[in-house]
Amino acid sequence: xxxxxxxxxxxxxxxxxxxxxxxxxxxxxxxxxxxxxxxxxxxxxxxxxxxxxxxxxxxxxxxxxxxxxxxxxxxxxxxxxxxxxxxxxxxxxxxxxxxxxxxxxxxxxxxxxxxxxxxxxxxxxxxxxxxxxxxxxxxxxxxxxxxxxxxxxxxxxxxxxxxxxxxxxxxxxxxxxxxxxxxxxxxxxxxxxxxxxxxxxxxxxxxxxxxxxxxxxxxxxxxxxxxxxxxxxxxxxxxxxxxxxxxxxxxxxxxxxxxxxxxxxxxxxxxxxxxxxxxxxxxxxxxxxxxxxxxxxxxxxxxxxxxxxxxxxxxxxxxxxxxxxxxxxxxxxxxxxxxxxxxxxx
Numbered sequence: 001x002x003x004x005x006x007x008x009x010x011x012x013x014x015x016x017x018x019x020x021x022x023x024x025x026x027x028x029x030x031x032x033x034x035x036x037x038x039x040x041x042x043x044x045x046x047x048x049x050x051x052x053x054x055x056x057x058x059x060x061x062x063x064x065x066x067x068x069x070x071x072x073x074x075x076x077x078x079x080x081x082x083x084x085x086x087x088x089x090x091x092x093x094x095x096x097x098x099x100x101x102x103x104x105x106x107x108x109x110x111x112x113x114x115x116x117x118x119x120x121x122x123x124x125x126x127x128x129x130x131x132x133x134x135x136x137x138x139x140x141x142x143x144x145x146x147x148x149x150x151x152x153x154x155x156x157x158x159x160x161x162x163x164x165x166x167x168x169x170x171x172x173x174x175x176x177x178x179x180x181x182x183x184x185x186x187x188x189x190x191x192x193x194x195x196x197x198x199x200x201x202x203x204x205x206x207x208x209x210x211x212x213x214x215x216x217x218x219x220x221x222x223x224x225x226x227x228x229x230x231x232x233x234x235x236x237x238x239x240x241x242x243x244x245x246x247x248x249x250x251x252x253x254x255x256x257x258x259x260x261x262x263x264x265x266x267x268x269x270x271x272x273x274x275x276x277x278x279x280x281x282x283x284x285x286x287x288x289x290x291x292x293x294x295x296x297x298x299x300x301x302x303x304x305x306x307x308x309x310x311x312x313x314x315x316x317x318x319x320x321x322x323x324x325x326x327x328x329x330x331x332x333x334x335x336x337x338x339x340x341x342x343x344x345x346x
Contacts, residue, residue, distance in 0.1 A: 012073050013205075016214035019319065020274055020297060027319050027346055029073040029213075030339050034326040035062065044082035045097050049134065056080070056138055060146065069329065072336050075214060077147040077207040078138040080131065084152050084222075087190060088162040090121045090128050107165040112172050112179035118163070120186045123197055132201070139202060147214070149207040150198065153221040156187040156241045161225050163187075173233055180237060188241050192248060195219055199249075210255045211277055211299055213321060218251030218274055226266075227258025234266045246272045255279070264291050275299060275321075282307065286314070293318040305338060312342060 018026040039062075041055055042048040056079045063076030085095045088105035097103045109115060121128070131151055139146060154162070160183045161169050172180055199206070207213070208220035223242070226234055246252035251272040257279035260267075267276065275297040278288050285300045289311055292298055299321035302308055308322050322339055326332035 009067060009075055012067075012075055013214060015073055016075075017216050020214065020216055022297070022319065028322050028339075028343050030336060031074055031321055031323040032070060032072045032326055032332045032336050032339075033323065034066070034070070034329065034332040036066075036329070037062075041079075043097075043101075044103060046130075049130070053134060053137060057141060060138070060142060070332055070336065072332075075147055075207065075212075077149050077212070078135065078142055079149045080135045080138070080151055081149055081209055082131070082151055084154055084162070086127060086131065086151055087154070087159050087187065087194075090125045090190065091118060091159075091163050091187075092121075093163055105162045108163055109183075110165040110168055112168075112176035115164075115179045115183045118183060118186060120189050123193060128194060132197070135198075135202060144203075147205070147207050148202040149212060150195075150209045150220065153191065153195070153209050153219065155221050155223045155225070155238070156184040156191060156245075157238050158221075158223060158225050159187045159191075160184045170228070173229060173237065177237065184237070184241060188244065191245070195249065204250075208253050208255075208275075211301075211321075211323075213253070213275060213299060215251075215253055215274065217249070218253065218272070219245060219249040220253035220255070220275075221245070222255045222257075224256055224258045226256065226263045227260050231262055231266055234263055235269075239266065239269060242270050246270060253277070261287075264288075268292070268295055277301070286310065289315045289318045289320065297321070299323070305335070305342075308339065308342060312346065316346065 015026050015029060019029050039055055039058060042051040044052065060076050060078050067076060083102045085103050085105040089095050091108065093105040093108045095103050095105055109118060135148060139148065164183060204217050206215055208215050226238055242252065251274040252270060253275040255277040273296045276292055277299045279301055280288060288300050289298060293315050294317060297319045302323050303325055305324065311318060311320060324335050326335050
C-alpha cells in the first residue's frame with residue numbers, strides 16, 4: 001500500500017480528536033492489537049540505527065495495510081520511540097547497553113555540590129541530532145502527512161533522577177531541594193527546546209510516546225518517580241514543572257507504571273491533563289477508572305472483553321481507550337464488532 005493511503009485515516013484522526021477533546025459523541029476509541037508478521041524491534045543502540053530505520057518504515061507500511069481491513073482506531077505512524085537514556089545522555093551520562101535489553105543511563109553527578117557544573121546541552125548534541133536525523137529520514141520517505149511518534153520523554157524530575165545518583169538524589173529531595181530544582185530546571189529547558197523543534201518539524205499533532213494514542217496538541221511524558229515521594233513533595237517539586245510543560249505545549253498526557261495511589265488526588269491538579277495511563281493490576285485499574293472518570297481520558301491497559309464489559313457497566317461516565325488483543329485477522333474483526341456492539345448507544 002502506498003504511503004499516500006494515510007489520507008484514508010482522516011475519519012480515525014477525527015474520532016481521536018473528538019475523543020481527546022472530551023466530545024460526548026466519542027466516549028470510546030478501539031485498539032485491536034494484531035500483526036500478521038510481527039517484526040522484532042531492534043534495540044536502540046547506535047550500531048542499530050539503520051536496522052531501526054528499516055523496522056520503523058516497514059512498521060508504518062504494515063500499519064497502513066492493516067488499516068485497509070481492520071476498521072478500529074489504530075493509526076499508522078513513524079515510530080521514533082527509543083529508550084529512557086536519551087536526555088540524560090545529552091547531559092553527559094554514560095550509557096550501558098545490555099546485550100538483550102534496553103539501554104540505560106548511568107549517573108554523572110553524585111552530590112548537590114556538582115549540580116552547578118551541569119550545562120544545558122544544545123540540540124546539536126550528537127545523541128539529539130541523531131534523533132532528528134532518524135525522524136527526518138522517515139518523514140522524507142513517508143511525506144508530510146505521516147504522523148510521527150515522539151521519542152521516549154520522561155518528566156524533568158525523572159530525568160534528573162537518572163543524571164543524579166539516586167543514592168544521593170532521594171535524600172537531596174529533602175536536604176537539598178534547591179539543587180534538585182536547579183537540575184530539574186535545566187532538564188526542563190532542554191526538554192522544552194527539543195520538543196519545540198520536534199513539533200516545528202513534524203507537527204504538533206503526533207502519536208504519544210506511550211501508549212500510542214493520537215495527541216492532537218500538547219506533549220506526553222512518563223512520570224514514575226512520584227511513586228517513591230510523598231504527596232507534599234509532589235506538590236512542591238513535581239507539580240510546578242508538569243504545569244509549566246502543560247501550559248507551554250497546550251496539554252499533557254501522562255504514563256505512570258509506579259505504585260502511585262497516594263498521588264491520585266495530586267494528578268487531578270495537573271492542568272489540561274489530556275490522557276492518563278496508569279499501569280496497575282486489574283483491581284487498581286478499576287479504582288483508577290472511577291477516580292479519574294470525570295477528569296480526563298484514560299487508557300489503563302484493558303486487555304480482556306470482561307474488563308471492557310465491567311467498565312461499561314460500572315463506570316459509564318469514563319472516557320477510555322478500549323484495547324484488546326487478537327490472534328488472527330478473523331478474531332481481530334470479530335473483537336472489533338463485539339466492542340462496537342457493547343458500546344453502541346453509550
